[in-house]
Amino acid sequence: MKKKTIVIVDDHLLFAQSLESLITRLDDYSVLAILKNGKELTQYFIHKRKKPDVVLLDIKMPVxxxxxxxxxxKENRPEQKVLALTMExxxxxxxKMIRGGARGYLLKDxxxxxxxxxxxxxxxxxxxxSGKISNALKNSDGAIWGNELHQKLTEKERKFLKYACSELTYKDIAEEMKISPKTIENYREAVFKKLEVKTRVGLVLYSIKHNLFKIE
Structure with a gap:
């Protein structure tokens, strides 16, 4: 069976090498390269080196x-599967990572x-x-990936949902919608309840899954 290939991008060399050792002990995977930052990854692709099945990507890195x-x-290799592996x-x-196209989000513990x-x-x-991230969303993915619960949303709740999937703060959203921060809180709680999610991350995942609007 052909092994799936991995590229590790992490500026902490000791962690990256330990991760490589772990991966090489797995029967189905091999590591193509260890890179120290995103710039090295862009150069990896620009020089047309072998495309990995998955990129393991840290978040806090220099350069x-x-x-x-x-x-x-997202702009140059949108088909590339990326799994964030971080302490953040x-x-x-x-x-930001999900909107950028990350296929998963793991914590280093x-x-x-x-x-x-x-x-x-x-x-x-x-x-x-990961468990911590999934639990923060909701412990049952049936609610997130299941029925089209967004059909229950009002027009204003849909507008709030679109803004919630941007990088605007809740205060910014209130200003954009020309309503009070308290009303925004009410919209947030109503949308959380109707979509059966617990966090803003859950709203983003739901919106991406159901293609409700383009996530820039």
């Missing part, structure tokens, strides 16, 4: 970080067995989110 790298990939678990960063499962899911099904 070109994970968010900037996702922007480049704040909502804003997760949303993930158990090796779960890491292997995540690789398998990204390769075979296209998406995976």
């Amino acid at each position: 070109m970080d994970g968010v900037q790298t996702m922007q480049w990939l 678990d704040d909502e804003e960063t997760i949303i 993930i158990h090796p067995e779960n890491f292997e499962f995540a690789l398998k899911m990204v390769v075979e099904q296209g998406f995976f989110y």
